[in-house]
């Protein structure tokens with residue numbers, strides 16, 4: 275597998291996000307092309323300084339054609355709003371995989387396989403290159419695997435890395451917080467609150483430097 279990064283972002287570079295998204299919508303050779311699910315790419319403001327990378331669309335996202343519009347998306351919006359970010363204005367949101375991976379055993383969906391994440395990675399890197407954010411948040415292990423080639427979210431979360439032309443912080447996936455609703459000190463929710471406050475601090479610092 276070639277090691278894709280900002281300087282080697284994969285097979286093709288595009289002139290604009292619109293051109294890239296047009297090509298992605300016409301994609302027929304991706305590993306989930308025969309799954310019968312839709313291409314779901316982004317929501318929010320493409321000029322925002324904050325980019326969020328999720329996992330893969332779920333059933334609601336597949337229907338509405340936008341990432342993070344189901345329960346996990348409502349949780350994500352609440353987290354952003356708690357730190358005074360407007361999800362439609364201050365943030366651009368995308369995923370690591372652009373079609374819902376259909377589930378087996380009667381389940382509506384499953385986690386994307388590594389080979390699927392690997393296939394879509396060059397497209398995620400093109401989105402990052404063209405959107406050129408100042409800060410990128412990776413929600414959960416799938417996004418960490420896609421961009422950092424690392425997993426272990428409980429260790430990675432809350433720590434900054436400078437890479438891909440921006441500051442990157444892994445954070446918990448909002449679905450994980452829905453499954454762990456406690457707000458006790460040291461709980462995932464309490465840690466998320468620490469992380470998003472740190473993101474706000476960094477965002478304000480970087481904006482002051484402009």
Ligand code: URA
Pocket residue numbers: 328329330331332335340341342343344346347369
């Ligand atoms: N979870 C994600 O990671 N992305 C979505 O778009 C929806 C749920």
